[in-house]
Amino acid sequence: MSHRRITFIQAVREAFQEEMRRDERVFILGQDVRAGIFGTTSKLVGEFGEDRVINTPICESASVGAAVGAAMTGLRPVVQIMFGDFNYLAMEITANQAGQWHYLSDGALKVPMVIETPSGARGGAGYGHSQSLEAAFILPPGLKVAVPSTPYDAKGLLKSAIRDDNPVLFFEHRRLLTQRGHVPEEEYLIPLGQADIKREGKDVTLVALSATVQKALSAAERLSQQGIEVEVIDPRTLVPLDKETIFKSLQKTYHLVVVEEGRRRGGFGAELTAIAAEEWFDTLDAPVQRLGTISAPLPYSPVLEAACIPSEDDIVRAVLRSLGQEE
C-alpha cells in the first residue's frame, strides 16, 4: 500500500478519470467543465473528448434537467453546479423530478446521475457563493447526499455515486479542495451510507460534516488535554445515513454533539437530534448540542463570515455544555 498524498481536487479528478475509462456511459456537463473552475474536471476533455465533457449554457435548471433526461435514457451523467448556492436554481428539477421518477414509474425509469457541487465558506466569496446547502436535499425523496471531508473519502464516495442508480448530490467543501490527504494508488470504493469514526473517544459522540470534521478533530485534541475524550464521527453521507455507527458510539458516551456548516435551523443536526430523541432516548445523559450556521445571509467580511459559522471554540464549548461543565 502506497503512502501517496494528493489534494482533494486530484482525488475527485481521479475518480472521474477512472469511472469514465471504465464506463463510456459516464459523461460530465456543466458550466466551464472543460476548463474546470475549481480543477476537479480540468484536462478531462483532452482524454475523453468534447462529447463526454460538455460545457453548458448558463442555466442550472436546464442543465440538471438534461442530466435527468440523459440518465433516464441510458447514460450516467455527472452535472456540475459551480457553487452550492446555485443548486436552488435547479431545485425544482432535482427535488421534483430527479428524485421522484423512479418511484412514480414504479421502477420503470432509473435516474443514475451525480450533481457535483463545490460549496461552503472559504472567506471572501460572500453571499451567494458560500452556503452549505446539503441538508436541503434531505427533504426531497429519492435523493442521496454525500459530504466528504477528506481526499480519500471524496474519491471513494464519488466513484460509488457514479455507479449508483439513483441521483446523488456530491458536495465538495471549497475549504477542503486544496488540502492533501492519503489516497492509495489502488482502486477502492466507499459505499454510500457508511460513516467513518475519525477519532475514537469514550466521553462524547461528536458528529461532524464536511469541513467541520477538521474543526471537530482539533477541538477533540484540545479537550483531550482536559481529560475529555471525544469520539468524532463523519457520517460521510446524509442519505443514506449510517445511524448504527452513531448509535453504537452513543451507547458508549451517552452524550451527543452535532456540528455542521449548513444552517442550524432545520438542518442535519435538527434531523439527527430528532432521531436521537425518537430512537436513542434512553442513551442520552444530557440534551443534544447542535451547532450550525446562524439563520442569516452569509456576509462578505471575513470577520462577519467567521461569526456566522461554528468555530473550533464553539465546538469545545458545546462538548463542555453537553458534559454539564459549562452552562
Added chain:
Amino acid sequence: MATAITMPRWGMIMEEGRIVEWLKKEGDEIVVDDPILIVESEKVDNEVTAPAAGILKAIVVAEGETAAVGAVLAVIASPDEDAAAVAALLAQSSPPPAAEPPPAVTSAPPPPAPKPRRVNISPAARRMAEDKGIDWQSLEGSGPRGRIERKDVLRAIETAQSTPPGAKSIPLSPMRKAIARRTLQSIQAPQAALCRETDISQVLRFRHSLTAPDWTGDKPPTFTTLLVKAVAMALAAAPILNARLHDDAIWLDDNAHIGVVIAVEDGIVVPVIREANKKTLIEIATELNDLTQRARSGGLTSAEMEGGTFTISNAGPLGIDFFQALLYPPQVGALGVGRGRQRPVVVDGEIVIRTMSYFCVSSDHRVVDAEPIGRFLGKMDEIMQNPDVLLKRTV
C-alpha cells in the same frame, strides 16, 4: 331504467355543494343534457344537466340545502317506471365508495394517569436506574437544574453495593441532605451554650386564663406561641442577639424574625415568623398554625424559611429536659426550651412546688458574649413571671 342525479364533483377539492335552484320540478319531462338544477360549490355556481331522459320523479334535496359529493339529489325515470326502482335509488344516500376515505381508527383516550412528582433525570440515567432497581425518585441530581445523570445513578449503585451485610442502604433524602448541610455549616461557628432554669408556672396559668378579645381560639395558645412572643420582646433587651453575621459585619435587625423549628416526617423545617415583635398572640398563633400545617404537607416555600434573625426550638413535647439548640448561621442566637416539670423550689425561704424549665441560649461567640445572654434570659424569666405583658402589641 331509473337514473339518479347526484351531487357532482367539480375540481379536486369539492366535497359538498349547495342547491341554489331547481330549474325543473317533479313531474317535468326531461331530455338528456337539460339543465336540471344549479349547484354552488366552494369555487363556482354551475348547472347540473340531465344524465338521462324521462320524468323528474323525485327531488330529494331542496333548494338551499347542502349535499355531499355523490349524494342522490333527484331521480329521473320513465313514465311507467316501477316505484320500487325509484325507491331503491333514493335509498342510496351515501356517496359512492371511490370518494370515501378509509375509516379512521379511533379509540377513546385512556383516563389520565395521576401525575407523579416531577424529578429531572436524563433518559439514560433513568434507564440505568430502572435496570438496576434504583429508586431514582429519591436521588439528588448533580447535573444542570438538579438533573439526575448517569453518574448519580452509578454512585447510588456503588453505595447500594458497598452496604455491609445485614444492613439496609437508604439514600439520604433531599431534606436530610439539606439538614446535613446546615448542621455542618452550623458547627463552623464557635458556639457557647448558656442556660437558666426558669419558672413557667405563671405563664402556664396565663395560657389557660386567656379570654376574648385577647384570645379567641377553642384551645389555649400553644406554649411555643407564647415563647415566640416572649422571645420577640426579650430580644429588645439584648439587640445583639437579634442579628446576623456577614463576613466582617454584624447586621442588627430592627424587627425580630423568629424561626421556629417544626418536626416533620423525616426531619425538621424552620419557617420564619416575620416581625414577630409587631404581632399579637392571635396573629402569631394563626401564622404558626398555618406554617405548621403546610410544613407537614410539604407546602412551604423556600422564601418562608429564609431571613430569620433568631430561632426557637421547643423540645419539651419530646420529653427533653436540657439541650443545646442548633444555631442557624448567619443567625447568632437560638433558644432551646426543655420540658416543664414540677419541682420543689425555694421561694422567699419556703419550699413550694413550681413548674420549671431549662431555657438554654446557643450563641455565636464571635458576636455574642455571656453578658447579653444573661440579660436576655433574665428578661425571659421576667416575662414568664409577668405574662400579662405578652398581651401588648408592640415592644
Added chain:
Amino acid sequence: MALDNDTLKELYRNMVTVRLLEKRVERLVTAARIPCSGHFGTGQEAVGVGICGPLRSDDYLFGTHRGFAEYIGKGMAPAEILCEYYGKATSLSRGRLGQHLLKVDVGIMPLPSSLGSEFGMSVGAALSSKLRRSGQVTVNLFGEGTAGQADFGPALEMASLWQLPLVFVCNNNQYVELAHYRNVVATEDIAPRAGGYGVPYEIVDGNDITLVYDATERAVSRARNGEGPMLLEFKTYRRGTHYTGDPGGYQPREEIAAWEKKDPIDRCRDRMMAEGFWAETDEQAMRETIEAEIEAAVQFAEESPYPDPATVTENIYAQGGDKS
C-alpha cells in the same frame, strides 16, 4: 413517407377514441368515481394524435397534461389510462401517477406536474440518443402557456448548440388555464422565438391532421438525419374548460361555434368520405367498437383492486446500481 389512407384511418380512429374516452372520463370525474380532476382537450385532438404518426415506438415523447391525444397516439390503451386515473393496482405505475401518464416501453416519458420542467429532460433524452447514436428522436409537446417557463429558451439553446434530434411542438390552443392566451403571452405566435436560437420553425393549422402529420414528418426526418432541432407551432382551439368543474364563460360562444365548424374529427371524416375510402357503415362500426372497448376498460378499472398500502415504500430508491 407520405400519409397513406390506412395511416389516416388509424389516426382518425385514434382521434375518435380520444374524444369518446375524454367524454367518458369527464363523466367519471364528475361522478366522483375517480379521485382527480380532469383536463380535457376537445377540439385539439389532431395535434397530439398527428404528431405521433411519424414517430417510431422507441422515439421519446414528452406530452402535456391536457387530454389523451398524444398518449393514445403513442400507444397507450384506454384501460391503461383509466387504471391510472382510478389509481388502481392494475395501472402501469401501480397507483402512483394518476393524470401524469407514463409508458416507458413505448417512449412516453415523464409529464412533470410543474409544466416546463420537461424542457431540460427532453434535451437530455435527445442528447443521450445522440451520444448513443441510437437514431431516436425526442418530441417535446407543450402548450403556448408553458412556453413562458424558464427552461424553454435554454432548451432551444442547448438543442441548437448541440444539434440535437429534438422536435419542439407547441400546441397553441389559445387558452392558458382560465384566460385567453394573449392575456399572458406577449406575441401572437410562439414559433418565431426558436429563430432567435437558430432553430427553424413552422406554423401549421393544427385542426387538419394531415398537415400536422406532414409537418411532423418533415421535422422528425430532419432530426433523425442529424440536421438538428425544429419547432412546430400548431394552431388549434380548446373548446372545453381548463378543468372539470371550471365554470367557463370566458370563451365567447361565437368563438367556440366557429371552431366547432373546424372540428378536426369532422374534417378528417368528411375528407375520407369525399375521397371514398370511408363510409357511414365504417363510422358506425368503428364507434361501436371503440365504445365497447372503453366500456370494457371502465369496467376493468372499476373492478380492479386498489394497491396494497404495504407497497407504498417500494421503489423509492433503485436498488443495486452498477455492480459490474
